[in-house]
Amino acid sequence: MRQCPDCKIILDDDVRHCPKCGRGLGANTPSTGHDISTLLTSANLHRIRSEWDKAIADATEALRLDPKNPDITSLIAGVYEERGMLDEALVWYQMALELKPDSDADKARMDAISAKIAAKRKAAGTDSFRVFEKRTKLWAAVLGSVFVIVVVLAMFSLFPHHKQAHPVRPIHPSSAHSSVNVYAMKSGSSEQAAPHLGMSDSGKSTSTASESGGSLRIPAEVYIRSEIANAQDVSETGASVDDVVVDPRIADVIVTFSVPIKGNITKDQILRAAVAISRKTFQINPEVKFVTARCVITTGGPKGVQIAFIGDIARVTLESLPANTTDQQAATYFTRVFWNPQIR
Known part of the structure; x- marks a missing residue:
């Protein structure tokens, strides 16, 4: 930039004649660079043209010549503000206020820039938090689904089969006059029919019940006990069948057995006998749906x-x-299991 010696207006370096007074300007008559007013005028001209680097260069040169001039620091702050460099503008406005604390204009600009910076940083922080929140919710949903699946699988493995709360079909006939005896027991190649489990027409107990071991048992229970006791698989476990009770409401047979005490009785020894007894009970009568094994x-x-x-x-x-x-x-696969604490 150069200045016309007569008109004192600022011109570009490549201008050869002053447009105002017509004076010719040589190629080597640029501004001396020591006129602060000329440098500030040039900086403002570059600022209007959005030539930020040139405007800052002229203003910085002027500040070098007059470091205590608050107008120069205010000009530099304005250039940075218009350029969108708010952090740098804030610093220069602070410097301008240090040189001229009573400048309301610089204070107002500094407050406005401070508010813009705070809002910008808050928005950036909010966006980051929203992204983090979305990711957190997504992972929470995924982990929650995995947890539910694990819990369901764990429950299924622990309780693979449950005894039905209500029997699907009772073992005993629905009527005392039914001609079907569901407790017909096979003996050899022919079927041996056991009496009904209910009451006779006269309301008295059926006379087919027999007493065994001090307990009144029906022939069906006596028969099941005899078949289990004579089974080879059961005998191999060393178990003795002590009692059999039939619950026709839910097709359940309760078998009480004991094992010989030879040193310490183990859980494996008892379970082996319980499995053998259960298999044999189901084999004896296809109507039996459940077996309750009871070891004493x-x-x-x-x-x-x-x-x-x-x-x-x-x-x-x-x-x-x-x-x-x-x-x-x-x-x-036994459910509702009870163990004596003394059994290891």
Whole structure:
């Protein structure tokens, strides 16, 4: 930039004649660079043209000549503000106020820029938080779904089969006059029919019940007990069948058995006998849906006979297992299990 010596107007370096007074300007008559007013005028001209770097260069040169001039720092601050460099503009407005603390215009501009910077940073922080919140919700949903699946699988593995709260079909006939005896027991190649389990027409108990071991048992229960006791698989476990009770309401047979005490009785020993007894019970009568295995032990001490184990198993569970399933594996499918704490 150069200045006309007569008119004192600022012109570009490549202008050869002053448009106002017509004076010719040589190629080597640029501004001396030491006139602060000329530099500020040139800086403002570049500012109007959005020539930010040139405007800052002229203003910085003027500040070098007059470092205490608040108008120069205010001009530089304005250039940075219009350029969109708010942080730099804020610094220069602060410098202008240090040189001229009573400048209301610079203070107002500094406050406005401070508010813009704060709003910009808050918006950026809010956007970041929203992105983080969305990602957090997404991961929470994924982890929640995985947790639900794990819980369902865990419950299914722990309780693979449940005894039905209501029997699907009762074992006993629906009427005392029914001609179908669902407790017909097979003996050899012919069927041996057991009496009905209900009451006779006269309201008196049927006379086919027999007494065994001090307990009144019907022939069906006596028959099941005899068949289980004579089964080879049961005998191999060393178990003795002590009692059999039939619950026709839910097609359940409760078998009480004991195992010989030889040293310490283990859970595996009891479970092996319980599985063998359950298999044999289901084999004897296809109408039986559940078996409740009940193991008792005689301690010989002051407590006498104690319950060692109780567990339920369903026919559908036992028959659905693969053929190569071991007794130990089958034993894990007993439900509502009770163990005497003394059994290890």
